[in-house]
Amino acid sequence: MPDARYERTLVFLKPDGVQRGLIGKIVGRFEQAGLKVIGLKMMRATPELLERHYPSDEGFLRTIGGKTREAFEAAGLDVRREAGTDDPLAIGQRVRQWLIEFVASAPVVAFVLQGTHAVSVTRKIVGDTLPYRAAPGTIRGDLSADSPAVANLQKRPVRNLVHASGTLDEAEAEIEMWFSPQELYDYRRVDEEIILG
Numbered sequence: 461m462p463d464a465r466y467e468r469t470l471v472f473l474k475p476d477g478v479q480r481g482l483i484g485k486i487v488g489r490f491e492q493a494g495l496k497v498i499g500l501k502m503m504r505a506t507p508e509l510l511e512r513h514y515p516s517d518e519g520f521l522r523t524i525g526g527k528t529r530e531a532f533e534a535a536g537l538d539v540r541r542e543a544g545t546d547d548p549l550a551i552g553q554r555v556r557q558w559l560i561e562f563v564a565s566a567p568v569v570a571f572v573l574q575g576t577h578a579v580s581v582t583r584k585i586v587g588d589t590l591p592y593r594a595a596p597g598t599i600r601g602d603l604s605a606d607s608p609a610v611a612n613l614q615k616r617p618v619r620n621l622v623h624a625s626g627t628l629d630e631a632e633a634e635i636e637m638w639f640s641p642q643e644l645y646d647y648r649r650v651d652e653e654i655i656l657g
Contacts, residue, residue, distance in 0.1 A: 462628075465656045467578035468498070469625045470634040471586075475566035476604075477621040478502075483569050486599055486622060489585055494655040495575040499644040502569050510560040512637055518549060525552030531590070531608035543612060558617040570638050576656065579624075579631050586624045 473486055487497065505513075514520075525548030532539040540546045543554070573582055587598025590608060594601035600620050611618045625631035635644075649655075 465576045466574060467576070467628065467631075468572055468574045468635060469578040469582050469631040470570065470572055470638055471582060471622060471624045472505075472568045472570040472638070473622050474563055474568060474619070476619040478567055478569055480603075480621075482603060482621065485603075487569075487571065489599060490573055490582065493575075493581060493585055494651070495573040495578055495581065496647075496649050496652070498572050498574045498646070499639050500569070500571040501639075501643065502567050504566075505563050505568050505570075507560055507564050509637065510563055513634065514556050514559055516556065521552030521556060522548045523552070524555050525549055527590070528552070528555055528608045528612055532612065535607075535609035537609060537613075555612075555617060558615070562617050572635055572639055572644055579626070579628055582624045583626065586622055589620060590618060591620050 471490070473483060477483070477486060487500075491497065528543075528551050529539050529546060529548055532542060539551075543551055545551060575581065585599060587594030587600035589600075590606075591600040591604035592607040594604075596602065599622060604619060604621050606619045608618055625634050
């Protein structure tokens, strides 16, 4: 069983986070929680990288399409009239394409975090994928209020500032996509003995 103290996860600030000058504030939230940055870079993500990053499998597409449909319904909007379809798969394909175009449109800041339960702790700090539902105290809850209903009416993805891997397997695959082994560094933080025991 892997040692939970040394889990790794991928995070990247999307163009909205970078363009709003939130790099230091967002990275600092993870460091304050005891997670260690072991790789960090500003880059322009290529459409090819993003095609691999955002899965094209039916399960993922139906999930994001279903969330979008629910948001329309919750806002009292007719999803078929607004989106041209109520099929979660078709909606998911459209949202995925918007995501790829948006993330490729400007620089992002990608980083790898390491620490105790890094994947779940990072997701907790980031907050709900939909900022209008994210709890106060989370990155999305404090710094964004976007929603799928608004985003879809404007034909764009939800601006939720940051991506964070959802599972250990996803984190491992995404880190390999975004970073070479030579871009990851092993070093000791001065507080590691206190944090990791």
